[in-house]
Amino acid sequence: MRAFILAAAALALIGAQPAAAQSRLGPLKLRGADQAKDDPKAAAKVDLLRYVPKPVGGWKSDGLFDDAGVFDRSRKVYQEYSRLGGKEGGVSVTLTRGALGGSALFGAMSKPRLGPDPEEAGRVTSEVDVSGAKGYLTYEAGNRSGRIEVRFGDCTVIVEGYEVASSELLAFARAMDAAQLTKL
Structure with a gap:
């Protein structure tokens, strides 16, 4: 029994x-998004590049990482941004959909250790609201670098930056179209 x-x-x-x-x-x-997950032809019709945010104030796009179209843009896209005027700093946005999005991995990371990191002085992890979704911001004030991870439905968004303020990382994350990404 x-x-x-x-x-x-x-x-x-x-x-x-x-x-x-x-x-x-x-x-x-x-139907719809569920069919796209299981049907490669339906999934191929969705180009994730259109969901990558436009540059926020003071930034410019450096172009798509995959210029040659080698990768399947219905599953993953990677966009880089740099400051206008040649100033130091850079931001990258990675948008991944489906199994590559790390749904199992994100589930394991859904409860990261919040607060100061005992192993790395100056690194702090906090929970942030990104367009109604729960995200995790890890930021090191000493070298002005950080990372935000957030899930919108079946999509994982990772925003990383160096020589940036945490508010700039949040601005890029919040520039994502959360409503549309959640529907994918």
Whole structure:
């Protein structure tokens, strides 16, 4: 009896249904974003580049990292920005969708250690609101560098920067179209 209960619990954790329940339900039809996750042709129709933010005030785009179109832009895009006038500083925005987005990885990181980092002096991790979603900002004031990670539905956004203020990182993260990314 114990083995049966453990097996049922394991199936429930991974989202599998007993065979009897599957036969009663029949095949499920996927629509919209759910279909795009499982159908490579539908996923290929979504170009993530259009969801990458425009440069915020005082910044310019350095162009798409993948100029040659080598990577599948329906799964991942990487954009870099630099300050206007040649000043020091840079920001990169990585937008990843689906399994590459690290949904399992992000789940493991969903409770990072907030506050000062005992291993790195000056590094502080805090929870921030990014367009209604919970994000994590890790920032080192000493060398003015940081990183924000946030999930919008099936998409993971990572904003990294050097020689920047934490408010500038937040501005780039908040420039993402959260409503549209959540629908993907």
